[in-house]
Amino acid sequence: MDKIIKVIDFFVIKFWIVFCIIIFCGALVVKAKYHMADYPYFTWNSVMDIILLVFIVMCYYFLHKHAQKIENHMNYFVLWIVFGIIGILYVLLVPLKPFSDMAYVTEGAMFFSRGDIDGILASEYLQMTIKNIKVSMFYGVLGVFLPKNILSFRVINVILYLSTAHLLSKIGKNFDYKYPKIIFILVATYLPLFMYCNHVYFDLPVLFLCTAAVYFYTKEKNWKNMIIMSVALGIACSLRVLAFLFVAAIVIDYIFRFKKELFLAHCKKMLILCVFVIIAWAIPKGCDEIVDNHFRLEESTDGSIWSLFWMGINEEEFGFMHNEIADGPKYFSDFYNLLISRNIEQNVKLFGRKIFWEWSQGTYQAQRYGFGPDATIVTDKFEYETPVTRYLMYDEQRGRQFINSFCRAQYLALFFFMILGMRNMDGKGRERYRMLIYLMFGTFLVLIFYELKSRYVMHCMIPMVILAVRGLERRKT
Numbered sequence: 001m002d003k004i005i006k007v008i009d010f011f012v013i014k015f016w017i018v019f020c021i022i023i024f025c026g027a028l029v030v031k032a033k034y035h036m037a038d039y040p041y042f043t044w045n046s047v048m049d050i051i052l053l054v055f056i057v058m059c060y061y062f063l064h065k066h067a068q069k070i071e072n073h074m075n076y077f078v079l080w081i082v083f084g085i086i087g088i089l090y091v092l093l094v095p096l097k098p099f100s101d102m103a104y105v106t107e108g109a110m111f112f113s114r115g116d117i118d119g120i121l122a123s124e125y126l127q128m129t130i131k132n133i134k135v136s137m138f139y140g141v142l143g144v145f146l147p148k149n150i151l152s153f154r155v156i157n158v159i160l161y162l163s164t165a166h167l168l169s170k171i172g173k174n175f176d177y178k179y180p181k182i183i184f185i186l187v188a189t190y191l192p193l194f195m196y197c198n199h200v201y202f203d204l205p206v207l208f209l210c211t212a213a214v215y216f217y218t219k220e221k222n223w224k225n226m227i228i229m230s231v232a233l234g235i236a237c238s239l240r241v242l243a244f245l246f247v248a249a250i251v252i253d254y255i256f257r258f259k260k261e262l263f264l265a266h267c268k269k270m271l272i273l274c275v276f277v278i279i280a281w282a283i284p285k286g287c288d289e290i291v292d293n294h295f296r297l298e299e300s301t302d303g304s305i306w307s308l309f310w311m312g313i314n315e316e317e318f319g320f321m322h323n324e325i326a327d328g329p330k331y332f333s334d335f336y337n338l339l340i341s342r343n344i345e346q347n348v349k350l351f352g353r354k355i356f357w358e359w360s361q362g363t364y365q366a367q368r369y370g371f372g373p374d375a376t377i378v379t380d381k382f383e384y385e386t387p388v389t390r391y392l393m394y395d396e397q398r399g400r401q402f403i404n405s406f407c408r409a410q411y412l413a414l415f416f417f418m419i420l421g422m423r424n425m426d427g428k429g430r431e432r433y434r435m436l437i438y439l440m441f442g443t444f445l446v447l448i449f450y451e452l453k454s455r456y457v458m459h460c461m462i463p464m465v466i467l468a469v470r471g472l473e474r475r476k477t
Helices: 002-027 047-065 067-073 076-093 100-114 117-122 124-128 130-142 150-174 181-188 191-198 203-217 223-239 241-257 268-294 306-311 332-340 344-360 366-371 398-421 427-432 434-447 454-473
Strands: 030-035 039-044
Touching: 002 030, 002 344, 002 398, 002 427, 002 434, 030 344, 039 344, 047 067, 047 181, 047 398, 047 454, 067 181, 076 150, 076 181, 076 191, 100 117, 100 124, 100 130, 100 150, 117 124, 124 130, 130 150, 130 203, 130 223, 130 268, 150 181, 150 191, 150 203, 150 454, 181 454, 191 203, 191 366, 191 398, 191 454, 203 223, 203 241, 203 434, 203 454, 223 241, 223 268, 241 268, 241 434, 241 454, 306 332, 344 434, 344 454, 366 398, 398 454, 427 434, 434 454
Parallel strands: none
Antiparallel strands: 030 039
């Protein structure tokens, strides 16, 4: 058994290192971009792209060089105040009007915060998409005692963003890193995450809940921590099915780690694992039942998840959401028939472009969800005019283009240090970081076929940051 686990670990980790090196090297030449008309494409890197990447890498080196001073002279309260003020200023100065799915989720959150069940039942969109009722409920419950406006939900986002940074810092402490506070600064200054404070949707809540789960899992694996982790992941899975990747990675790691102890001492380890799986499955199942019984009409139906897999293998936009080509709901047979209808050359081209774009695009499409769709009139996209809104009207503005390039440079810098952080892992190192690497590997496997969106790899920021800081701490070795 030990030999089999070692072989599996060795293969997965070596594969992931080689894969990341290929993606990073390719990203130095080709730039995966997102167009505001909602489609993916490629272009060549500019000199500015390379300069920004080098600049960010040097900044991260500089940050770590002064990590001891930061650790000794900064405290978390100050970090929360500084970045909290920055976050509030951002949502005040960029008062984006809710659009697309966010508009309906915001409306639903208002209904929940007011206790307006009739409003939820009357919303055709919410009745059609159960997952967005649950996201609306999440924000609505948190916003019960807050003013009933969009700003309240964005303040919740700021808190979630800072809490994620704080928990990632504490995860670094669980891994015995010398300077965990630089993780807080690294995450809090990470624009692809920060810009999501304007987006009232599942992204920040799920990232926060999954970070909390990883934090409790990387502590002592006792009943208390495992149950808290289970509840956090259960709620995350209720909001987004991709959170089940954390469940799978944790189950694999737990079994591999405690293989010799699962049936010892009254099967305590096995009982903990079973309770975890039951809770992580029961919460989303129970949440669906509650929503179906109390917040949906009897005739309401859900779309099939196979529609997202079917969309994920469309050739025209190599897996990106392209509703124009869809004709009704899709099922496994539709997905399978479309997949096998193509020859090997077509599939290699499709999946090659899709995988490279997914893992190198780097901004999580934050330019859309942070600044909204293009417009020429301020009041068409913002609730009111501020000193900065005129510079954020459309994606081709110089300031917007610089921000997009900066976001991508930050992502690639993390990617670079993550690769360094995976070097020279012995058996203990592979066991220690197994769950994090398996999480990314599992995400890679699912997203080969799933709908293409770069924000679907946002949760991989958790292992990326932890491994990137390992790379920084080992940069001289």
